[in-house]
Amino acid sequence: MKVLKFGGTSVGSVKSILSLKHIVENEARRQPIVVVVSALGGITDKLLSTAQQAVSGNEAWKISFEEMVDRHHKMIDTIITNTIDREDLFNKVDALFEQLRSIYFGVYLIRDLSRKTQDAIVSYGERLSSNIVSSMVRGSMWMDSREFIKTEFAHGKNTLDSVLTNKLVRDAFAELPRVTILPGFISCDRDTGETTNLGRGGSDYTAALVAAALNAEVLEIWTDVDGFMTADPKVIRSAYTIDELSYVEAMELCNFGAKVIYPPTIYPVCIKNIPIRVKNTFNPEGRGTIIKGKVENDSKAIRGISSIKGTTLITVSGLSMVGVIGVNRRIFTALADHGISVFLVSQASSENSTSIGVRDEDAHKAVSVLNKEFEAEIEDGAMFPMHAESELATIAVVGENMKHTPGIAGKLFGTLGRSGISVIACAQGASETNISFVINARYLRKSLNVIHDSFFLSEYNVLNLFICGVGTVGGKLIEQIRSQYEQLKEHNRLKLNVVGIASSKNAIFSRDGIDLANYRELLKTSETSTPEKLRDNIIGMNIFNSVFVDCTASKDIAALYRSFLEHNVSVVAANKIAASSRYEDYAYLKDTAMRRGVKFLFETNVGAGLPVIGTINDLRNSGDKILKIEAVLSGTLNFIFNAISADVPFSETVRMAKENGYSEPDPRLDLSGTDVIRKLVILTREAGYRVEQADVEKHLFVPDDYFQGTLDEFWKRLPQLDADFERRRRLLEAEGKRWRFVATMDGGKTSVELKAVNSTHPFYNLEGSNNIILLTTERYKDYPMQIQGYGAGASVTAAGVFANIMSIANV
Structure with missing residues (x-):
């Protein structure tokens, strides 16, 4: 047999409740099933808020009450087509609502809302929804969970009497009907017979208790998600459904904000080794997530990430704590006595401080309780007043394989550090299945994404x-x-x-x-x-x-x-x-x-896309020393001095360089040597020398006054230089030489100069807008390393930028 539990969203609309009907009737053809249902989505909150209106004397409770009646009536009108069945169901539902109205009216009159009364009020959500489902599913039998789910009042709250509950469940289901419908969440005090409940999320717990007592084949939790996700899909779009989880992993994820199932649900079925399958009512064909004792063939160290917003970190500190036995007992006893839950503990090995994580809504009370507990020590100066830090978030990284993977914590915190995220406190158990840490809340989205991405939980x-x-x-x-x-x-x-x-x-x-x-x-x-x-x-x-x-x-x-x-x-x-x-x-x-x-x-x-800086860094990182750099670093100037001829004057080559996209938007940056000087300074610095642009010795080929005024004025004046350049070009040609604008670094001293090089020089045959760099190092002293290729142009520069981006991606 199977136990199927359907949450509030699964019975919250006509569409979802009809899907529930289809799922239940299909399963019932194969084997007997027990169906546990929650209240209609949002009804439990509505029941409680209406009670608050009534106890405060606000007559608006009547409006809220009628809204609940109307919602249930509309649901019945839509899904129950048989007139007789519909009338019978209306009678049952209206009888329950009459009882509920009387309770609310009493609360309104006497202005009192006891725990007992509140428990009775919220029980109506499941009692109403389960009767509707039972009427809808033909041949089903409705049973009242209060007859066999029993609690006792201890330590200020209702706790399950598991021994009695197990016995009563087995007795109640000695003969299994084909389909049994149960209201989840609600229970009954074993001594007084009063209606109690198992807490928010208690419908899951009801289903687990029944499944464990009857040794069910599987417990299915039907909800509005496809299963456990690797992270919150609202934050991480690449999050995906986890096919399998161990009981331990599921428990860890549930405790830290993954609201897929109620955490106490896991224990009863875990000890019986009954698997839990989480399925989506709105996508019944999906695989969902199976939770079982051991997950086979899983190579991922991390299974999922969960988080809690609204964290406050309270630090208890003082020199009197060092070596004193019982301080932590006092901390946790005081908090437990006041109903305050602690979900994270971090203690320094020196024992002079203990930090505890609580929810924001408990923070003020927790600080007050602890200041009271240690009042004498604080007054004596042996301990400091409690320090509370809010606007934090807690993240839990979960996976049983973490204990078999060295370096997980190092990688985790290193990844966060590179993203600029400081870890305020952390905790890890000896089982190594959960690493929890506290961060500033504004970094929550960024943290979840970077962890999900770095630990291969994301597809990309x-x-x-x-x-x-x-x-x-x-x-x-x-x-x-x-x-x-x-x-x-x-x-x-x-x-x-x-x-x-x-x-x-x-x-x-x-x-x-x-x-x-x-x-x-x-x-x-x-x-x-x-x-x-x-x-x-x-x-x-x-x-x-x-x-x-x-x-x-x-x-x-x-x-x-x-x-x-x-x-x-x-x-x-x-x-x-x-x-x-x-x-x-x-x-x-x-x-x-x-x-x-x-x-x-x-x-x-x-050098645009040429691997110049990377090569220099590689040489230095390997222990080599850069002694000298000689380079033609301006694709623009090399193009100009390759293009200049008897037919193409100097001014025209400058214009051609601009039109072909080789030069800077303002070519004077190239002609003044500014661009080359910048490049030389960068190379010299990367080679390990301290240099400023002003330190570079300049031997330029265009008079300084050409760099004054506007760009339009420069273009108008430029042809005045053509005659002199042509005269000098002819002399150079006669000598079998060519111009190259050379940048040089020698032992940290730098210079730029227009040089004439002969046919034996490595720079002589440098074509078009190419660059060339000669690196003389302690290892490449006799035969300098040569790097040559396209040194200008949008496409090759963009490709070089792209290569830098890819190097970051591959870190």
């Missing part, structure tokens, strides 16, 4: 990108991400989720991701943005695994890096300004990224 690893700049490089990058999106999902199990895009004037944000096929149109209709607004939005979203990607040349945007890194947002920059700014600022960004466990990457600052 997710990287959340904020892309600033949609010009040539930014536009190409977005195209590349869009074209590679499905490939990365399929082969790398990686989702590049673009959650923010900003142009020079507008910005759009979406936690769920932006449509990359339509982002330009979305930008046009979005609100205007400033660097400050951009910063506040990104930090305010507080999103996990986030990366800020700067595809601009803006000084104001580069100034935001510090805030992003300090808030554990990685930075990938095509923008050279930050890495070539004051050395102290550069060093601070690098140090902050290292301290915070995030990335500050700027490979495309030099």
Whole structure:
């Protein structure tokens, strides 16, 4: 036989209760079943709130009462089609409502609501719903749970008399009807015969008690979800249903906020090794979750994540606690005597402090109770007054396989740390099936997502990108991400989720991701943005695994890096300004990224997509020392000096470089050597030397006065240089040489200069807009390492930025 329990949502609407009927009648064809039902969804709360109205003398209780009557009547009118059956059911239901009305009226008259009266009131929810279900399911027998679920009053509350209950259940079901309908939740005091209840969620408990007493084949809990989820799907969209859980894992998840089943439900069936199957009334074909003694063939260390909002952490501390026996007994006895539940305990090994986690609603009372308990010690100064910290949340990471996997706690806290999330308190039992910790509540969503993602509970690893700049490089990058999106999902199990895009004037944000096929149109209709607004939005979203990607040349945007890194947002920059700014600022960004466990990457600052900076870092990390760097670092200038000829004057080559997208938007940055100087400073710093832009010795080829005034004035004057360049070009050609603008670092000393190189020099045959870098190191002293290739262009720069992003994804 089976026991099936249906929750409030399963009997809360016409659609759900008809689904219940179909499920029950199908099961009854196979074997005898016992069906336990809750009150209609929301009715228990309505019963209690109406009681509060009555006891306060508010005549609105009558309206609330009639609303409950009307709801049940409408349900009966809709689902019971047989006239005789419907009339019979109306009589039963109305008789119950008459009793309930009398109780409410009494409460209203005498302004008293005792525990006994309140228990009687809430019992009507299940009594009404179970009678409706029994009338709907043909051939079923209704039984009153109060006849065999017995409680006793002890320690200020009703507790189950399990021995008597087991005996009475077996006696009541000595002959099993095909279908038995029971009201859940309600019970009866064994001594007084008064109606009691098993507490909120008690219908699950009723079903478990019956299943255990009758040695049922399985206990099925029918609810409005497909089963236990790896995390809260309202917070984590990638959360999915867990096929199997052990009893221990299910209990841990239930205790920490996974409101799928009532925690006491598990024990009665666990000791009888009766599996629990959680199913969805609205999706009966779904597999659901099976809970049993042992889960086979599971490789995941973590099974699920659960959380409790509204946590307050109370710290009991004082030097008098060290080595004193009985302090913790006093703490927990005092709290238990006042009905305060503690769900987390964390104690320092020095014993001078114990932190306990309670729900916010219990915090004030708990502080008062503990201050009273330790009043003498606090007055003497041996202990401090209780310290309560609220606006916290507690997370539990659950899985029996954790005890077989070394390093889980290290990975967990390391993952949180890299995301900028501080753990305020933690607790782990020796069984290692649950690691619980307390964090600031504002980081709850971020914490759940990053843990779910990092421990392979998600189907995909997710990287959340904020892309600033949609010009040539930014536009190409977005195209590349869009074209590679499905490939990365399929082969790398990686989702590049673009959650923010900003142009020079507008910005759009979406936690769920932006449509990359339509982002330009979305930008046009979005609100205007400033660097400050951009910063506040990104930090305010507080999103996990986030990366800020700067595809601009803006000084104001580069100034935001510090805030992003300090808030554990990685930075990938095509923008050279930050890495070539004051050395102290550069060093601070690098140090902050290292301290915070995030990335500050700027490979495309030099050589576009060429692996220059990464190679230098690899050499240094392996113990090599960079002695000298010689490089042609400007694709623009190399293009200009390759294109210049008798037919193509100097001014025309500059214009061609601009039109082909090789130069900066303002080509004077290239011609003045500013761009090359920045690149040289960046390489020198990455090679381990301290240098500023002002330290670079400059030998330029365009007079300084050409860099004054407006850009239009520059273009007008530029042809005046053509004749001199042509004269010098002819002399160079006669000598068999070519111009190259060379950046040099030698022992920390830096310079840039337009040099003439002959045909034997590695720079001589450098084509188009290519870059070349020669690295002389202690290991590559006689034959320098050479890196050469495209050093300019939107596509290769975007590809380099993309490669930096991927390196973060693969950490």
